[in-house]
Amino acid sequence: MAPASPEHLRTFPLAPPHRPRAQPTANGRNGGATCGAVVTYRHAIRAGWKYSVFPFPYALGKMAPGRWVMMFFALSLSVRLTAALEPFTTSAVLIGAASTAYYYFSCRFQECCTKAWVPLDVKGLETSLKEQLFGQHIALDVIPKAIEGFLSNKDAKKPLTLSLHGWTGTGKSFVSRIIAESLYKNGMDSKYVHKFVTSYHFPNVQHTSKYIQQLQDWIRGNVSLCKRSLFIFDEMDKMNPELIDSIKPFLEYYNHLDGVVYRKAMFIFLSNAGGEKINDIVLDFWQRGMKREDIQQKNLENSLSLEVYNNKNSGFWHTHLIDKYLIDYFIPFLPLEYKHVVLCAKAELYTRHLEDVDQVAIKVAEEMVYFPKDQRVFSVKGCKTVAAKVNYWTAADSKL
Ligand SMILES: Nc1ncnc2c1ncn2[C@@H]1O[C@H](COP(=O)(O)OP(=O)(O)OP(=O)(O)O)[C@@H](O)[C@H]1O
Numbered sequence: 121m122a123p124a125s126p127e128h129l130r131t132f133p134l135a136p137p138h139r140p141r142a143q144p145t146a147n148g149r150n151g152g153a154t155c156g157a158v159v160t161y162r163h164a165i166r167a168g169w170k171y172s173v174f175p176f177p178y179a180l181g182k183m184a185p186g187r188w189v190m191m192f193f194a195l196s197l198s199v200r201l202t203a204a205l206e207p208f209t210t211s212a213v214l215i216g217a218a219s220t221a222y223y224y225f226s227c228r229f230q231e232c233c234t235k236a237w238v239p240l241d242v243k244g245l246e247t248s249l250k251e252q253l254f255g256q257h258i259a260l261d262v263i264p265k266a267i268e269g270f271l272s273n274k275d276a277k278k279p280l281t282l283s284l285h286g287w288t289g290t291g292k293s294f295v296s297r298i299i300a301e302s303l304y305k306n307g308m309d310s311k312y313v314h315k316f317v318t319s320y321h322f323p324n325v326q327h328t329s330k331y332i333q334q335l336q337d338w339i340r341g342n343v344s345l346c347k348r349s350l351f352i353f354d355e356m357d358k359m360n361p362e363l364i365d366s367i368k369p370f371l372e373y374y375n376h377l378d379g380v381v382y383r384k385a386m387f388i389f390l391s392n393a394g395g396e397k398i399n400d401i402v403l404d405f406w407q408r409g410m411k412r413e414d415i416q417q418k419n420l421e422n423s424l425s426l427e428v429y430n431n432k433n434s435g436f437w438h439t440h441l442i443d444k445y446l447i448d449y450f451i452p453f454l455p456l457e458y459k460h461v462v463l464c465a466k467a468e469l470y471t472r473h474l475e476d477v478d479q480v481a482i483k484v485a486e487e488m489v490y491f492p493k494d495q496r497v498f499s500v501k502g503c504k505t506v507a508a509k510v511n512y513w514t515a516a517d518s519k520l
């Protein structure tokens with residue numbers, strides 16, 4: 121494995137290289153792109169001026185009447201002021217007005233850390249989860265409330281930290297994507313959403329100290345750019361505990377660190393750690409004839425945090441994130457049953473506008489492997505591979 125180079129930092133998040141991003145400098149300050157730089161073709165298209173040759177008439181045309189009046193007053197005032205003041209002040213006033221106007225216009229077309237680009241739509245999040253997430257009543261209940269509570273608190277004492285645990289294919293990455301799409305207009309493509317995958321970004325344990333430096337610089341630089349940044353860490357169970365602990369200062373109850381405020385940022389950790397424990401508890405409920413929906417967050421939260429804290433292979437082994445109570449919510453993802461796999465298959469078929477939805481969904485669910493072997497209750501791969509099986513069956517059907 122090639123050692124991590126300074127270039128590694130530039131390619132850190134999964135983002136196209138041309139996208140303007142915060143580039144932390146050696147002194148830790150954000151020396152990178154700021155809102156309102158270059159208006160690119162891509163942004164122009166997204167903003168809707170594909171039919172406009174010159175962008176400003178279009179933008180002005182869309183301005184509310186109130187803004188027109190304000191702009192007129194501001195202009196006439198600055199003309200009168202410039203006449204009254206000496207040249208130095210005049211230049212300062214004009215430069216200030218020009219840069220404000222530039223910021224206003226560029227943020228119409230290019231992603232900025234403003235409400236238009238970071239709408240933080242919690243109601244939309246709740247609706248999307250209700251419609252798209254199957255069999256995860258705890259996540260459905262806890263996640264929107266946790267995020268809404270955090271975002272509505274103007275004086276949050278620390279960043280929000282959610283730790284999502286569960287067996288493979290139960291919807292952890294899926295939910296993190298829905299969260300990003302609801303909170304940021306550009307979803308996972310937003311320059312304020314940063315996803316790290318351990319096996320991709322931190323593959324070599326020997327380079328841990330370098331990764332720590334790069335990761336801390338990255339978080340510092342990007343939170344300086346936008347306080348409402350979202351950091352998603354996937355495969356936490358594979359991450360070196362030392363590297364996990366290096367995130368601790370950012371999650372603490374600090375007003376600011378070196379002048380940077382982290383209290384409005386959000387951190388989501390995804391992990392398979394504790395998945396077996398969750399499965400055992402859910403299986404026990406099932407064997408005792410109890411309803412899945414009766415399993416509460418409190419039935420699982422304590423045993424889950426203890427399990428991941430004491431498990432040497434969990435990534436969270438004896439981490440200060442847990443023993444300093446810096447994780448706000450441990451959210452268990454339950455193993456999915458046959459009926460949930462059918463729903464996943466149907467959802468996949470609906471998005472492709474295919475017919476015979478019920479028939480194909482049942483074929484797909486029948487093909488999956490379930491555990492325990494004799495009772496076939498929970499899907500071994502959750503809803504993972506459902507999309508591939510839908511491909512197979514729809515292709516097979518179309519050939520008939
Ligand atoms: N509970 C669920 N409800 C609806 N769809 C789901 C659910 N779980 C999984 N899926 C579907 O299966 C796909 C794979 O799931 P996802 O990648 O979220 O699993 P995961 O929990 O992140 O697994 P892993 O631990 O292996 O990363 C999703 O993109 C989604 O289409």
Ligand SMILES: [Mg+2]
Pocket residue numbers: 292293294354390
């Ligand atoms: Mg995943």
